[in-house]
Amino acid sequence: MLQVTGIGAAAVLALSACGSSDSDSSGSSSSSSSKASSSSSKASSGKKVSGTVNVFAAASLKESFTTLGKQFEKEHPGTKVTFNFGGSDSLAAGITGGAPADVFAAASPKTMKTVTDAGGAEGKPSTFVRNQLEIATLPGNPHKVSSLKDLTKPGQKVVLCAKEVPCGAAAQTALTVSKLKLTPVSYEQDVKSALTKVELKEADAAVVYKTDVHAAGDKVEGVEFPESEDAINDYPIAPLKKAPNAAGAKAFIELVKSADGQKALTDAGFLKP
Structure with missing residues (x-):
């Protein structure tokens, strides 16, 4: 009887230890996962x-x-x-x-x-x-710009990105698709410079990216135009x-x-x- 009791106690201890081991392993795995998510690039690069x-x-x-x-x-x-x-x-x-x-x-x-x-x-x-193009106008859109064609009206001061710059090349594609010709008051070397011209009221409108209109907040008003879908970068x-x-x-x-x-x-x- 003593032998059987001893064996039973040993079995209980073994099972208890096993359960404790599983619990520790689970906690360690969770902790490791958390650390890995906070330094994924460090782990994947190996350095x-x-x-x-x-x-x-x-x-x-x-x-x-x-x-x-x-x-x-x-x-x-x-x-x-x-x-x-x-x-x-x-x-x-x-x-x-x-x-x-x-x-x-x-x-x-x-x-x-x-x-x-x-x-x-x-x-x-x-x-x-x-990224997709959008027209940035003065706040309130005082010139009532509603399309790319509206930018070709006499007296409109419009700014474009330079043709060799991606936003400028995309604008030229949109104009070609629309069969429109537009002579801007200036060509800017990057999209932020084009947007700034409108923000400073040095231009009535500029063809920029949606992201730039978004970033400008209430400094400009955005006008979407369908031809921009043919000029996504x-x-x-x-x-x-x-x-x-x-x-x-x-x-x-x-x-x-x-x-x-x-x-x-x-x-x-x-x-x-």
């Missing part, structure tokens, strides 16, 4: 991300990328994200000319091709968002071959493509790829 990440990005990405840059620095203590925002064509020229950069996010495949053709990109660029992103911080470049791009990154971009008015 601790540190130092400065230098991102060259299209001007229209300024607000959303600035937000993501702050998030990146929070997730990777000790890092710093610096941005060079501007016209994609001039950024591409800078990169091919040897400017130190880790990431290039362009507003069109054509401007990205300038970099890839020169052998400057590491791997194949991928589209992470798309894909935005490609790529790490650069001579990136001083390759691990940081990879981690930043992973954040941009993540659920958090995509939410920040769509909240800013970008379209999903």
Whole structure:
């Protein structure tokens, strides 16, 4: 009887230990999962991300990328994200000319091709968002602009992006589709400069991106036009071959493509790829 009782007690102890082990394992797994989600880019790159990440990005990405840059620095203590925002064509020229950069996010495949053709990109660029044109008018739309054709009326002071800049090329596509001719009062080197002309009341309207109208708030009023659907721009992103911080470049791009990154971009008015 003593032997049987001893065996039974041992079995109870063994089962208790097993249950305790399962509980500890579950808690450890949950903790590990939480840590992994907060440092996904660090784990996937296989290296601790540190130092400065230098991102060259299209001007229209300024607000959303600035937000993501702050998030990146929070997730990777000790890092710093610096941005060079501007016209994609001039950024591409800078990169091919040897400017130190880790990431290039362009507003069109054509401007990205300038970099890839020169052998400057590491791997194949991928589209992470798309953007659509919209007319930005003065608050209250005093000139009653309701279509792209309205911008061709005599006396209208309209600003466009330069034709070699993605927003300018897209505007030219929309005008061609509409069979319209428009002579602007000025061609600007990036979309933010075009929008600023309206914000300062130096122009009555500008053809910019929906994201820029969104970012301007009540400084301008947006007018949609159907021809913009024929001139939607894909935005490609790529790490650069001579990136001083390759691990940081990879981690930043992973954040941009993540659920958090995509939410920040769509909240800013970008379209999903």
